[in-house]
Amino acid sequence: MATGECVLYGAAASGSVAVEAALTLLGIPFRLIEGETWSSEAARACVEEQNAMRQVPTLILPDGEVLTESAAILIYLADANPAAKLAPALDDPKRAQFLRWMFFVSSAIYSLHWIKPDVGRIGAPQSARDDVVNAVHERIAFCWRAMDAQLAPAGYLLGDELTVLDLYVAVVSRFGPWRERFFAEAPKMAPVVRRVDEDPRLKELWERRLVADNSLRVQQVVLG
Structure with missing residues (x-):
């Protein structure tokens, strides 16, 4: 993974928070572009420039490569930084x-x-x-x-x-x-x-980006 700042399109109380957590643990600098794509056409239009599905999370790597789909992003980040041991290695039985x-x-x-x-x-x-x-x-x-x-x-x-x-x-x-x-x-x-x-x-991070469960009940969750 190239060094430098990533750009993450994300939103509080969405799956992108898991990506924020991984980036935080890995010490990878990132710029967050906030947008609740499930409730804002402006946010959807902003994300669409990078992700035709208009969903978060969307991660732009330092070299400009675009990653989408939360599971894929998390696995990529873990595999690209093996010293952190955030995923079992390829030869690990797990x-x-x-x-x-x-x-x-x-x-x-x-x-x-x-x-x-x-x-x-x-x-x-x-x-x-x-x-x-x-x-x-x-x-x-x-x-x-x-x-x-x-x-x-x-x-x-x-x-x-x-x-x-x-x-x-x-x-x-x-x-x-x-x-x-x-x-x-x-x-x-x-x-x-x-x-x-x-x-x-x-x-x-959890306290700032994941609101209380009672508040989550009335929010729509965007997929990615």
Whole structure:
């Protein structure tokens, strides 16, 4: 990874906060371009210059290369900075499960939030929005439960080392159906998430960029 400042298109209380956390732990300087693309046409137009999907996070590397998709960005940052050990190495026995669960969180859980701002995206009438959102939350709860049943966390989800998977789950678990449901459905992962919440290197970031869960309930989450 080339040295220099990155540019991150992101928003508070969105998946881009996990990328901010990784950049913070890695000590990589970045300039944040703030924009709630789920509620602002101006923000969508701004992001569209770099990402045709008009979503955050979108990361511009120092050499100008564009990265999108939160899981891909997190894996890239970890792999590009192996000394930090934020991802299992390619020859590490934990690597396969790391990739499995990173993409599981992205595709099976985080992606479902795309439906909630506009249920017409899946052909449902707006009159059915409450039922659709409830069904989405039930599916997400099922997915957290399935993930929890198949993991054997130690200090962190994959063992004794903090990885970007821990950061990802710590952020995405704050979205619907909210943390109290996550803790109930994922009792093995719950202590890990609480540990990441309290990490002194990230505490200020979490407090500044992830609003209280009750406030998150009324926000729309943008996908990426």
